[in-house]
Amino acid sequence: MNVFVREMIESDIDRVLEIERESFSPPWSREAFLLELTKNILAKYIVVEVDGRVVGYGGIWLILDEGHITNIAVDKEYRGLGLGDKLLEGLIQLCIDRDIKVITLEVRKSNEVAKELYKKHGFKECGIRPGYYTNNNEDAIIMWKTIEV
Template sequence: MGNNINVRYLTKDDIKNIVEIEELCFPTPWTKGAFEKELKNKLARYIVIEKDTNIVAYGGIWLIIDEGHITNIAVHPNYRGLGFGNEIVSALINECIKNNIVSMTLEVRKSNIMAQNLYKKHGFKIAGIRPSYYTDTQEDALIMWKDINKGV
């Protein structure tokens, strides 16, 4: 990934850049208001990666009791294939470990093989299907889970 990389928590000042990435990555992007609401959500943690002061990737997770639910992960299209997706997933796993979370879950589009492979690389396994989960296309979501080993 090179130098000048900073992994940190999302701030209010980052939201404009996050929304731009959302709009480039998703058919139904989250809004500015949705991210502002997430910043106030005591269960939510959002992490960004900056390269040379530009936000290139982000990810969010809800920490609910002892489970982490990944809400979204996105890498700016110009920075894909450089390891930023791996960095975000690793940062979210580390956030769960810091908060004594024992398992993580997420939903991913059935057609999004690249994301599925990223999650599998980090130990997530397909555990079920949510039929017609994505309201924009009626596409099914795969439910993936990961157990977190405290000793690792």
């Protein structure tokens, strides 16, 4: 299995949307991803390829000295292979390269797999955003990581 992490480009959006739709409710739109890639100067997105096929993606906003992870998703057929780790490591490396010292994110309270991934990489649960997810009023867990180089 040949695994490669790289910057997301516009031609990746169709494939990313497929992964987005199977991973999240409600999913982001094509317009949202296009704006992130072309207009949002704070946004950085990466993809992970397996044997030349995009099978996951992740995004982060780099705001002053803080990174805010927007999303990470892996194609259902490729989950459990450590690709989420590769994406998270890539996003953390973007922060290290820019001397960013802290990273934050929100994750659904019920998403145990994602919470375990983040904890494995040093994120700590630091708060709750009640009713954060509008489709079902689920709470979000706020997680933070301090980068020590």
